[in-house]
Amino acid sequence: xxxxxxxxxxxxxxxxxxxxxxxxxxxxxxxxxxxxxxxxxxxxxxxxxxxxxxxxxxxxxxxxxxxxxxxxxxxxxxxxxxxxxxxxxxxxxxxxxxxxxxxxxxxxxxxxxxxxxxxxxxxxxxxxxxxxxxxxxxxxxxxxxxxxxxxxxxxxxxxxxxxxxxxxxxxxxxxxxxxxxxxxxxxxxxxxxxxxxxxxxxxxxxxxxxxxxxxxxxxxxxxxxxxxxxxxxxxxxxxxxxxxxxxxxxxxxxxxxxxxxxxxxxxxxxxxxxxxxxxxxxxxxxxxxxxxxxxxxxxxxxxxxxxxxxxxxxxxxxxxxxxxxxxxxxxxxxxxxxxxxxxxxxxxxxxxxxxxxxxxxxxxxxxxxxxxxxxxxxxxxxxxxxxxxxxxxxxxxxxxxxxxxxxxxxxxxxxxxxxxxxxxxxxxxxxxxxxxxxxxxxxxxxxxxxxxxxxxxxxxxxxxxxxxxxxxxxxxxxxxxxxxxxxxxxxxxxxxxxxxxxxxxxxxxxxxxxxxxxxxxxxxxxxxxxxxxxxxxxxxxxxxxxxxxxxxxxxxxxxxxxxxxxxxxxxxxxxxxxxxxxxxxxxxxxxxxxxxxxxxxxxxxxxxxxxxxxxxxxx
Numbered sequence: 001x002x003x004x005x006x007x008x009x010x011x012x013x014x015x016x017x018x019x020x021x022x023x024x025x026x027x028x029x030x031x032x033x034x035x036x037x038x039x040x041x042x043x044x045x046x047x048x049x050x051x052x053x054x055x056x057x058x059x060x061x062x063x064x065x066x067x068x069x070x071x072x073x074x075x076x077x078x079x080x081x082x083x084x085x086x087x088x089x090x091x092x093x094x095x096x097x098x099x100x101x102x103x104x105x106x107x108x109x110x111x112x113x114x115x116x117x118x119x120x121x122x123x124x125x126x127x128x129x130x131x132x133x134x135x136x137x138x139x140x141x142x143x144x145x146x147x148x149x150x151x152x153x154x155x156x157x158x159x160x161x162x163x164x165x166x167x168x169x170x171x172x173x174x175x176x177x178x179x180x181x182x183x184x185x186x187x188x189x190x191x192x193x194x195x196x197x198x199x200x201x202x203x204x205x206x207x208x209x210x211x212x213x214x215x216x217x218x219x220x221x222x223x224x225x226x227x228x229x230x231x232x233x234x235x236x237x238x239x240x241x242x243x244x245x246x247x248x249x250x251x252x253x254x255x256x257x258x259x260x261x262x263x264x265x266x267x268x269x270x271x272x273x274x275x276x277x278x279x280x281x282x283x284x285x286x287x288x289x290x291x292x293x294x295x296x297x298x299x300x301x302x303x304x305x306x307x308x309x310x311x312x313x314x315x316x317x318x319x320x321x322x323x324x325x326x327x328x329x330x331x332x333x334x335x336x337x338x339x340x341x342x343x344x345x346x347x348x349x350x351x352x353x354x355x356x357x358x359x360x361x362x363x364x365x366x367x368x369x370x371x372x373x374x375x376x377x378x379x380x381x382x383x384x385x386x387x388x389x390x391x392x393x394x395x396x397x398x399x400x401x402x403x404x405x406x407x408x409x410x411x412x413x414x415x416x417x418x419x420x421x422x423x424x425x426x427x428x429x430x431x432x433x434x435x436x437x438x439x440x441x442x443x444x445x446x447x448x449x450x451x452x453x454x455x456x457x458x459x460x461x462x463x464x465x466x467x468x469x470x471x472x473x474x475x476x477x478x479x480x481x482x483x484x485x486x487x488x489x490x491x492x493x494x495x496x497x498x499x500x501x502x503x504x505x506x507x508x509x510x511x512x513x514x515x516x517x518x519x520x521x522x523x524x525x526x527x528x529x530x531x532x533x534x535x536x537x538x539x540x541x542x543x544x545x546x547x548x549x550x551x552x553x554x555x556x557x558x559x560x561x562x563x564x565x566x567x568x569x570x571x572x573x574x575x576x577x578x579x580x581x582x583x584x585x586x587x588x589x590x591x592x593x594x595x596x597x598x599x600x601x602x603x604x605x606x607x608x609x610x611x612x613x614x615x616x617x618x619x
Contacts, residue, residue: 007105009098016110020079027072028118034060036125049133050242057126057141058245061225065149070216073156074177076111077164083107085170087279094276104271108161108264115153119146141245144225148247151257155215156181158260158267165270166288168281184213190302197309197329198376199384200431200463201423207457215256223249282347289348297341297365304336305329305369326377333369341365385424386459390414394454395491400446400462402479403576405488412487415478420449423463423471430471434464445472489533492562492575497525499562501572505579505590507556507602517606523593524560531589532558532577540582555580556598 017024039056043049083089093103123146130138163177188210196202211218227233228246270285278284283292309329341362345354379385395408396416407413423430434444444464451459465472478484503524506516519527535541560575579586579598587599596606 006099006102008109009102009106012093012096012098012103012106013110016080016107017114020110023075023079024114024118027115028122031118031122032125035122036129039126039129043130043133048240048242049130050135050138053130053133053138054141054243054245057138057145058225058227058243061141061145061148061245061247062223063220065145066152066216066219066223069149069152069156070181072115073153073160074174076115077157077160077177078170078173080107080111081161081164082170084164084274085168085173085279090276090279100272101268104268112154112157116150119149135242137242137244144245144247148223148250148253151253152219155253155256155260158263159215161267162263162270165267165274166283166285168278168284172282181216182214184210185217187299190299190306193306194302194372195376195383197306198373199379200427200434201384201461215259219249219253219256222252223247280350293341293344293348294361294365296344297337297362298368300340300343301333301337301365301369302372304339305333307336308332326373330370330373333373334366337365337369338362384427387417387420387424388451388453388459390417392453392455393417393451395452397450397452398448398479400448401475404574405479405484406491406573407484407487409483409487409490412483415481415483416449419447419471419474419478420461422474423447423461423465426469426471430463430465430469433466433469443467445475447472447475485536485539489536491573492528492560493533495525495562495564497521499564500524501561501563503527503558503560505556505558505598505606507598507606508554509603509605510601515605517594517608518611519608520610523608523610526593527558527586527589528560528575531583531586532575534585535583536577538585540584541577541580541586554578556602558586 035056039053042052042056046052083093096103123142127134127138127142159180160173160177163180164173167173167176185208188208192202208214208217211221225245225247227243229241229244233241233243274284283289309332312328342354342358345358346352375381390410390413393413395406396413397404397406398416399405407416444466447463447465449461453459465475467473498521500521503519503521504516505519506514508514532541555578558575558577558579562573562575564571564573577583577586581587581599584599587597590596590598590606594606594608596602598606
């Protein structure tokens, strides 16, 4: 009769748990202080214990649990599988009458079960601190902490266990684990920077295509905690409404948890075939050694090339990048590639004698660097010439020599696309001109374009264009056109006072200094509707930043910050406008509502009776 494969051995499990009980005790003590002890001190003197409890749980969720799970997973995996990195212990375990499946399963559970048990105990003790005041929101907050933390740990623990099977060196394990979690976004970031060096106009974008390959980055970016009843809670004057903690991103961490389970299975399969003699090797799987060597070489080449360029380079952002600069970049990358290639080979072979008969591989690395530089220099993939299609654009922000304009109107978006296409068609000439120093007799316009696409991604471009070029004239005409003015109003007019986070007017008092007066959301909304918007449509407010020199002293500035939801995430928009003497509607609003005349020199601080403290010295 065929025997069944067991994935658990009580003796192995107990041995590992007992060996590392001090680590578990330290972990439990840390969370005991962070949750039950801290909560007990908070709720004891609180007027509303349940509210204080939920607030504390919110502070310990999201980023805290992600980082703790990330760190805990590698520590636990390093401990439970440490026997694989010592020849004597590895041989002893291999000699046991226990199948490898049982050894792996027992070691895995010896890490996972104590972690889970401690977290459950901490959750229960935390709830006991608010006994007598406990409600559904308290229980929900603890369950969110426990549920998200557990799923995140499963994801990172699976990754750590799989990495543990790929190396035979206990020092290499945490290094490879860290690299694995951030490698994709790091490579994308340095390649983007490399392209930026060669291609003029590329602007920074927060969107990383490979973000999903970095669990830490993606979890922090795609998940969040919030109060589901925020409106009722923050507007409650009695203090009886308890905040309801909610978590957005269950699907994200659930997917990563499934990936962690899949990687755990991969780790088991790798352990079944793992060779005992690989103890001490940086890479334990022979097929992955070339990947490691060439991967380290290419990453070192790009990183070192960029470092040398940033230190000694002068033609930043692809403006007029010359052949000398190109050769310099290739040489720098070749030097970095040599360090990475031969250094990685030394680690793999455990020897410094790696130079003999090893130059063909290095030549391949140099050839790859040359090809990469040429591809970027001549923009083979048309990155610099790329302009999004109008159908893919949700909104566009255009600014630079003019203050920000957020445009969603179809006609206005098409006008920006037309400008951008003209710039892209003459990019080489614009880049060469931008490489020289602008003089007082030869001014330029800074143009910044940022597209927010319907899929949530962002495309950004930034240019400096001579005022004599037709693209600069087209930019001025666009920013001063009725199309843009009306589009500005359309964007901001849709907001109510509930969308305003903060607002103020900053102004200069002759012989003194700058001051700021805050406005309530209701005042800011009324100011925009009855002052700013009519002035914008009438052309009384010019958004050009360069016009400040025409006024002495500099005119006051109105600032309003709006917040709304775009693609499930919060988007913040800032409205800034210089209140020049021609802005009669806005000036009249301040006279009627704050009793302040901002149409000429301001001689005394502006006070706002709607706020307890409305005058702030800003220096």
